[in-house]
Amino acid sequence: MxxxxxxxxxxxxxxxxxxxxxxxxxxxxxxxxxxxxxxxxxxxxxxxxxxxxxxxxxxxxxxxxxNEPVQHIIGSTEFCGLEFRVSSAVLIPRPETEELVQMVTRDYAEPDKNISILDIGTGSGCIAIVLARFLPHVSVHAWDVSDEALEVAKENARQLIADVTFAKQDMLNVTFPLPGNIVQFDCLVSNPPYVTYSEAESMRPNVLRFEPHEALFVEDNDPLLFYKAIADFGVHHLKQQGKCYVEINEHFGAETKKVFEERNYKKVEILRDINGKDRFVRAIWA
Missing domain, CATH: 1.10.8 (Helicase, Ruva Protein; domain 3)
Known part of the structure; x- marks a missing residue:
């Protein structure tokens, strides 16, 4: 040619x-x-x-x-205008998650002292790194249970010159003391596993065969497992008026909202993505 x-x-x-x-x-x-x-x-x-x-x-x-994803072939993808390294150890960032990040950056755009944000299940580090880049006045922490994912995230942070504190931590079995000895955060943000195994048959092979199942799927008998863990963690480790933002399965919007309401979070909202689907829940711990 x-x-x-x-x-x-x-x-x-x-x-x-x-x-x-x-x-x-x-x-x-x-x-x-x-x-x-x-x-x-x-x-x-x-x-x-x-x-x-x-x-x-x-x-x-x-x-x-x-069916190998093009992002794996070239080794990177764009997210919020930044280029992130990706591999089979992490999810390829989706456009919907950009909307999640935009919500947080809007709510924390005003400079304030001692603001701390925790990204739970950071994967490639895309959420934490963009927040650290766009909100330089904020202290950003990021956890993941996967050593391989954390290596990818740390490399992305180095390449993109982002100040993020990474740590290995299992959200379903949090160990104490918390990394960095931080007791409370101003904000929790997460895109946890939320696809049920029964939905797998409708998913494309490039996702099923090449992206980590532990970052995608939850059992059908407990699809809100991670939201319960995140909400419970926030009860003890969010400051008063602290906010929690999570990406959700569009089929479980009301149920996810209820998880936070049952734990006495206030102003719990279901927010739609650009395609009009229930995609996020935002809640305030008061």
């Missing part, structure tokens, strides 16, 4: 496991990553110099057609 458009059309044509629009988006990601070619370069059919080094496109396309 001697031009950007020829290469783009070749990749799109040969990606067979995705609908055309997704194949087009994936192609643009690949061209940007490997060739530094932008959408406009494809539109104007920019020539590719003969001596330009190119990856093995057929090998990459084969991996895509085997």
């Amino acid at each position: 001697t031009s950007a458009r020829q290469l783009y059309l070749y990749i799109v044509k040969n990606i067979t496991v995705y609908p055309e629009k997704e194949a087009q988006a994936i192609s643009y990601m690949l061209l940007e990553h490997y060739m530094r070619l932008r959408n406009i370069d494809v539109l104007v059919d920019r020539p590719i110099p003969e001596n330009t080094a190119q990856p093995d496109w057929d090998s990459i396309i084969k991996r895509l057609n085997n």
Whole structure:
């Protein structure tokens, strides 16, 4: 292929496991990553110099057609305008989670002293790192139970120059004293596992085969397991008027809200995402 458009059309044509629009988006990601070619370069059919080094496109396309996520192939993804390293040890950040981060940044935008935020189940570190970057006046802590995930998160924090304190901690079996000897936080934020195993059959192979199940799934007989643990933790470790923000399963909005109300949280709200689905719960500990 001697031009950007020829290469783009070749990749799109040969990606067979995705609908055309997704194949087009994936192609643009690949061209940007490997060739530094932008959408406009494809539109104007920019020539590719003969001596330009190119990856093995057929090998990459084969991996895509085997349902390997494009983010794993290129090793990174964009989240809130920042580029994060990802691997099979962590979930690939979703656009909905950007909305969760935006809620927190809006509520804590005003500089205040001694504000501390805890990200529970940090994965790639995307939530904690963006909060640390966008809210430099805030002290950000992040926990995960996975050593591999914490390594990815720490590397992302180094690369993105974000001041986050990471620690290994199991939210379902919290050990004391807490990392850093912090007793109370102003804010808890989490995107915990919330997909039930019965929903797995409707999920795509690129998720089921390549993303960590422990970060995705909960048992059908206790789908609110992590929300109960987070809410219970907040009862003892949120300051008065402290806030809790969680991403939720759209099918359990009312039930998740009830978890917090039963523990005497106030102003418990179900908030919808950009697609109009119940996606977040925000609650205040008073």
